[in-house]
Amino acid sequence: MQLKVNLGGNRPIYKQIIDQVRQAVSSGELPVGASLPSVRQLAEELVINHNTVARAYAELVREGTLESQHGRGVFVAKRRSVFSATERKRRFQHALDVFLADVSVLGYSADQIQAEVAAKLESFAATE
Amino acid sequence: MLDRTPAVRTRGLTRFFGDKAVLQGLTLDVPVGEVSALIGHNGAGKTTLIRLLLGMLEPTRGSCELLGCDSQSLSPETRGRIGYLAEGHFLWWWMRAKDAARFQRETFPSWDQQMFDSILRFFGVSPNDRVRHVSRGQRAGIALAMTLATDPELLVLDDPSMGLDPVARRALVEGLLAFARRDGRTILICTHLLDDVERLADRVAVISGGQLVVNASMDSFRERVVGWRIDRAISSGLQGIPGLIDSRQIGDRTHVVIADPDDETAAAIDRLGGEAIQEELSLEDSILAFLRPATMIGSLSHALEGK
Numbered sequence: 001m002q003l004k005v006n007l008g009g010n011r012p013i014y015k016q017i018i019d020q021v022r023q024a025v026s027s028g029e030l031p032v033g034a035s036l037p038s039v040r041q042l043a044e045e046l047v048i049n050h051n052t053v054a055r056a057y058a059e060l061v062r063e064g065t066l067e068s069q070h071g072r073g074v075f076v077a078k079r080r081s082v083f084s085a086t087e088r089k090r091r092f093q094h095a096l097d098v099f100l101a102d103v104s105v106l107g108y109s110a111d112q113i114q115a116e117v118a119a120k121l122e123s124f125a126a127t128e
Numbered sequence: 129m130l131d132r133t134p135a136v137r138t139r140g141l142t143r144f145f146g147d148k149a150v151l152q153g154l155t156l157d158v159p160v161g162e163v164s165a166l167i168g169h170n171g172a173g174k175t176t177l178i179r180l181l182l183g184m185l186e187p188t189r190g191s192c193e194l195l196g197c198d199s200q201s202l203s204p205e206t207r208g209r210i211g212y213l214a215e216g217h218f219l220w221w222w223m224r225a226k227d228a229a230r231f232q233r234e235t236f237p238s239w240d241q242q243m244f245d246s247i248l249r250f251f252g253v254s255p256n257d258r259v260r261h262v263s264r265g266q267r268a269g270i271a272l273a274m275t276l277a278t279d280p281e282l283l284v285l286d287d288p289s290m291g292l293d294p295v296a297r298r299a300l301v302e303g304l305l306a307f308a309r310r311d312g313r314t315i316l317i318c319t320h321l322l323d324d325v326e327r328l329a330d331r332v333a334v335i336s337g338g339q340l341v342v343n344a345s346m347d348s349f350r351e352r353v354v355g356w357r358i359d360r361a362i363s364s365g366l367q368g369i370p371g372l373i374d375s376r377q378i379g380d381r382t383h384v385v386i387a388d389p390d391d392e393t394a395a396a397i398d399r400l401g402g403e404a405i406q407e408e409l410s411l412e413d414s415i416l417a418f419l420r421p422a423t424m425i426g427s428l429s430h431a432l433e434g435k
Contacts, residue, residue, distance in 0.1 A: 007323045007326050007327065008322070008323055008326070008410055008411070008412060009410060010407075010408035010409060010410050011408065012346070012347065012350045012411075013326060013327075014347070040309065043305065043309070044305075047298065047301060047302060047305065047327055048305070048326075048327050049163060049305060049308065049327065049328055049329070049330060050305070050308070050309050051162070051330050052346075055347070
């Protein structure tokens, strides 16, 4: 996986890293157990402050996307729920709201959106 | 870690030139081990602040210290732990790069010749090159090497990217990031280049009109400064929005920037009428909001101070 950051955009760099790692994990591009570059390695590649990378990794570890194995590095974690049922639901609803707000301006009908989501889910299932 | 003495500490720091206050009541801590960026207009008082910090100027009121020592009485030992890169990369023009190294080596006991050599190589300078014959970017490289090879704990840089081409600028940023990765090293950098700030900084401080209007970690600054777009031209009543920092009308829309919005903010925007949408702001937009209208800033300064 090649992470990229855009400077000058509306999204802070550490959030861009979080977004891209989550995306790569959920699409299967980064399978369970895959290792991520060290904080130092990624900071050097992206030419950004190492604390920014460390913050992004810490957040990904906290939410259970990654796990840190002492002395060995950071890896994609087995999927497990680290959130309470309410928090899990809240996060899901929030992601849904963002998604619908984004696609509603594109002029797709509800049926078309449902069909696209179903097709995407199938391709996700296929990679797992 | 938490009770570590800040690398830079100012308390009510005030400096007048004649009857003009260039800095007014500046209270700022720069934590050890982080990169803090200082941003402001030309003439906002950044260089005056640096000169005060290094003891090259006396405060009219208030105080400042570096590495726990009062700036007015920095011992040679403490000075040896501070690296300062002045605006314009001042070097003696007749020197060769290796003479510059010899000059520093005699002043700083912790001189690291290997680091000096490797930074020169990185910028494509050979030890025998004369300062007056190399490019501006390479001069910046020599100045950076002279500063970093003294192995400072605290690095103070005044507009180090000024006049550099993109390649030299990137090299400078890489050099500073490598320095910052080492344990317990602190950087205070004045710059106008917000892309560099985004790459480098853990904290941002904004000075306007001699006062500190922002002093926050980069994350909390980005999170706490929020934009709203109102689909209506609004000429009056904006001042009533709690936390308002800046507003601009573009065509028949009004853009407002707000610090720490709460329910009250949303209600106030609702009362104005028109469709209102919250929008994420770039670092540049957020900082410009603080720098633009000198008249509206003062009363909001405390809103973003602290963590």
